[in-house]
Amino acid sequence: GEDVEQSLFLSVREGDSSVINCTYTDSSSTYLYWYKQEPGAGLQLLTYIFSNMDMKQDQRLTVLLNKKDKHLSLRIADTQTGDSAIYFCAEYDNNDMRFGAGTRLTVKP
Amino acid sequence: DTAVSQTPKYLVTQMGNDKSIKCEQNLGHDTMYWYKQDSKKFLKIMFSYNNKELIINETVPNRFSPKSPDKAHLNLHINSLELGDSAVYFCASSQEDRSIYEKLFFGSGTQLSVL
Numbered sequence: 001g002e003d004v005e006q007s008l009f010l011s012v013r014e015g016d017s018s019v020i021n022c023t024y025t026d027s028s029s030t031y032l033y034w035y036k037q038e039p040g041a042g043l044q045l046l047t048y049i050f051s052n053m054d055m056k057q058d059q060r061l062t063v064l065l066n067k068k069d070k071h072l073s074l075r076i077a078d079t080q081t082g083d084s085a086i087y088f089c090a091e092y093d094n095n096d097m098r099f100g101a102g103t104r105l106t107v108k109p
Numbered sequence: 110d111t112a113v114s115q116t117p118k119y120l121v122t123q124m125g126n127d128k129s130i131k132c133e134q135n136l137g138h139d140t141m142y143w144y145k146q147d148s149k150k151f152l153k154i155m156f157s158y159n160n161k162e163l164i165i166n167e168t169v170p171n172r173f174s175p176k177s178p179d180k181a182h183l184n185l186h187i188n189s190l191e192l193g194d195s196a197v198y199f200c201a202s203s204q205e206d207r208s209i210y211e212k213l214f215f216g217s218g219t220q221l222s223v224l
Contacts, residue, residue: 041217042199044215045214
């Protein structure tokens with residue numbers, strides 16, 4: 001099975017909050033990331049969190065980490081149509097980077 | 110200015126051919142990578158190069174070979190292409206500094222279709 005799991009689709013209305021969830025399996029991962037991929041573009045690093053943190057806030061983005069459950073989430077406040085993209089969570093440990101399959105976020109006006 | 114650029118963007122070829130995908134980064138990074146994205150969008154690391162040394166080689170077929178003429182380039186050569194090689198290949202780079210998080214910068218991907 002895949003190491004990092006996330007749901008494939010999420011649809012929200014403009015102005016609402018979006019929450020994208022991710023489950024990882026490697027408890028020794030030191031860093032966890034969220035990347036955004038827009039159509040035809042490469043992966044853009046959105047934010048990251050160290051494994052010894054529980055939460056990180058960066059403007060409209062809030063990352064929550066539950067190490068016990070190996071659960072990572074990304075909350076986007078006041079979601080805009082420009083936030084429509086595929087969001088990948090990833091774990092990093094000793095030069096090994098593992099990505100989830102990506103969650104396609106659709107923002108409806 | 111494009112930080113990580115890879116060419117071609119699309120590549121369609123026949124089974125059995127040999128092809129190359131080029132990657133260049135202008136960030137001054139020490140480490141470059143190749144990832145393969147499967148049909149389910151799952152990215153798996155294939156290779157990484159640090160100062161012309163191969164430091165990671167996942168269990169990929171030896172038909173795939175990375176070539177790094179200098180620190181700013183990491184090209185991917187594929188011999189005897191097979192149908193299963195069809196995928197999107199992403200190049201990436203990072204600054205080699207293990208005291209901080211590894212921040213990966215990705216190219217826009219090369220979609221390879223083997224017929």
